[in-house]
Amino acid sequence: MQTVKRYVEDYEVGTRRQSTGRTITEADIVLHAGQTGDWFPHHVDAEWCATQPFGQRIAHGTLILSVAVGMTAGDINPVAFSYGYDRIRFVRPVFIGDTISVEAEIAGLRPHPTRADAGYVDEKVTVTNQRGEVVLALVHIYLVERRPTEAPA
Template identity: 70%
Template sequence: MIVEQYFEDYEIGFTRRTMGRTITETDIVLHAGQTGDFFPHHMDAEWCATQDFKQRVAHGTLILSVAVGMTATTINPHAMSYGYDKVRFVKPVFINDTITVEAKIVDKRDHPKRATHGIVSELVTVTKQTGETVLACEHIYLVAKKPV
């Protein structure tokens, strides 16, 4: 779906929430193959059984990637991702945990060098079925201002 929104149209406090997505063993294996991260924390069930969590942990970067994809439900031709700040892997996600994502607009400001654009920041919070926050970050957008 295409939604045309200029910088002026964004409102601080606007919040979007996703449906759930269950993280599977296949997700972890595919992510390991794509990134080359085959650390035993993600891949070795026997070794993990001897560690604190007693089971394999999903890659933090997997959860970040899936969460970003879950929020990418519309195309705005006037905005683009400008990056992510303050990414924190707060709690582990295990195989068969279901995550949901909340994205809340928390700031908007003029771009320091481009008078035709602004910066919009949203706080992205990922929780699992227990209600625990597992990941948090700031997603930054570069957004065109309305033409004058």
């Protein structure tokens, strides 16, 4: 990991980054079910799922969200903090053996309503499977410090 200070002024709308792929495994699903307590049969009961429209187990949406966010967390920015996520949509199911990749694009820069020393950076995150189909979309919001100004001499 690399540490890079990037202030609000350093971000440019339209800048993109792309992850490598990551294959979702049965172990991922079982570990996530154990961590969250979500043992819903759509995720863990292969026999029941065979009788359902998707025909097989599907990964938890929250698992894919967590993995995708982790796939975009390559740099440590000590002046930026995750503020939250908006418009999270689980567009298509992810199955065991699917490989996901993530594209993140700076979609907007906004001033903070009460803090002159900070602003928001909106990053549109799109997760696709190995067939190029969108499986998850969201906006990741960062609270980012503004570049400090020199005090008048």
